Amino acid sequence: MHYFSSSFKLGILGGGQLGKMLLYETRKWDIYTKVMDASDDAPSKIACNQFVKGSLLDFDAAYNFGKDVDVLTIEIENVNVDALEKLEHEGVKVYPSTKTLRTIQNKATQKLFYTDNEIPTSPFTRFAYTSEIEDSISNGGLKFPFVWKSAQFGYDGQGVKVVRKMEDLEGLPNVECIAEEMVNFKNELAVIVVRNTQGEVKTYPVVEMEFHPDANQVEYVICPARVDESILQKAKAVALKVSDHLNHVGLLAVELFQTQDDEILVNEVAPRPHNSGHYSIEGSYTNQFEQHIRAILGLPLGKTDSKVAGVMVNLVGVEGHTGDVVYENIDSILEMDGVTPHIYGKKETRPFRKMGHVTIVDKDMKRAREVAQKVKETIKVISKLQ
Template identity: 75%
Template structure:
């Protein structure tokens, strides 16, 4: 099929920042894009060929949208899988497949998948409702502390809580969830794997993630991870096993823990471009968004190696600010060598909302990390 400067249409379900960055690449290749998103102010709206506003969880909306496309992909997991399944049954290519999405959408199902496929992960207990957890603690089948995770609709640190006491349980929503064993880890790592329909695979270097302690959001992504080569090799090996087991097409971001005794445990996965791969826009030979396109269109996969060390700093809304966004001191960070800001196009900021990111590239990792710290301390995402 001719994808370039042709009548081919790529449908993207979700119009947020991941979709916007994917559109950088579709515009580069002159691939016609249609986007569906619930918000009329979606970041994708300015860059796609056709924009449709609608509920991503509504069957008819997603189904009717998908019929306009030749290939459908996603930039968010919370979509109506039944509609994608029907589209696939009718001959429209959907990547990742609805089957893959069904496994990943629900964290309890995802964790059971790891267990069934002998993929190392933390022990967990599944609950139909949060209210059942108290009985499990009383019966001594569960003990504090543990990590509570909503089975559905968690994102950007939402739907995850470290539970240390009964008081912590009181503020949680009464939904399907899992209680996960606390893992004593030294590093949080991630590996992105690309796979096309023919089964060709490409794997990116292991990255290291530093998280904000309160918001449970990534503050820094560091590539390559500052770990021993043997640990990096093991992390990539496990990521490839997850990829093979789930048989995805497109990108699969595999988040992992490196425990105190250097065991690698899978935390969770995302079947799409991912925050842990943003560094690749400036630092890699083939960035993750171009790679996702290559994979879902069954084109040759690109070189995943890095040209230089890359660090990403997330730009999130500062605490205490709600309203029209201002990027304070952005000119100051743009004076720094190797610094590139990416603004997502969200007009309103609120505390910890992802508003953009900054990439720092440098031939020296220590210098890149120092500049990243300067960036973090300089730029502020506030409101009028």
């Protein structure tokens, strides 16, 4: 099939920042794109060929959107899988497949997949409703502390809470959920695995992630990870095992824990471009967004090596600020060598909302990390009016 400057149509469900960055690549290659999002102000709206407003979770909206595309992909997992399954049966190529999406979309199902396939992960208990957890604690079936996760619709730190005492359960939604045993870890790592429709598989370098202690969001992504070679090999092996059993097409980001005993445990996965791969836009020979397009179109995969050390800093809304966004001191970070900001196009900020990211590249990792710290301390995502 001819993809470039042709009648081929690529559909993308979700019009957020990941979709916007995918569209950088389709624009580069002149691939016709159709995007659906629930918001008229979606960041992807200005960059696609055709924009449709609609709910990704509505069967009719998702099905009607996909009927006239040749290949359909996602930038977020929260989509109506039944609609995508019908489209698959009617001949639309859907990547990742609905089988992969059904496994990953529900965190309880995802954890069971790991245990069924002997993939190392933290012990967990599944609950039909959050209200059942209190009885489990009272009867000795569950002990503090643990991590509560909503089975569905969690993202960017939402739907996740560390529970250290009974009072921490107050206010949590009464939904299907899991309670994970707390992992005593040294590092949080991630590996992006890419697989094309022909079965060609490659991995990106293992990255290290540093999280905000309160928001449960990534603050820094460091590539390459500052761990021993033996840990890098273990992390890649586990990520490849997950990929092999899922048999996904496209990108698969595998988030991992390195325990105090240097074991590698899978935390969770995302079947799409991911925050842990944003550094690749400036740092890699082939960035993750181009790679995802290559994979779902059955094109040869690009080189995944890094050209230079990279650190990504997330730009999130400052606490206490809600309203029209202002990027304070952005001119100051632009004076720093090797610094590239990416602004996602969201007009309104709120506390901890992802508004952009900054990549810092340098031949020296230590220096890149030092500059990243200066960037984090300098730029502030605030609102115009207080």
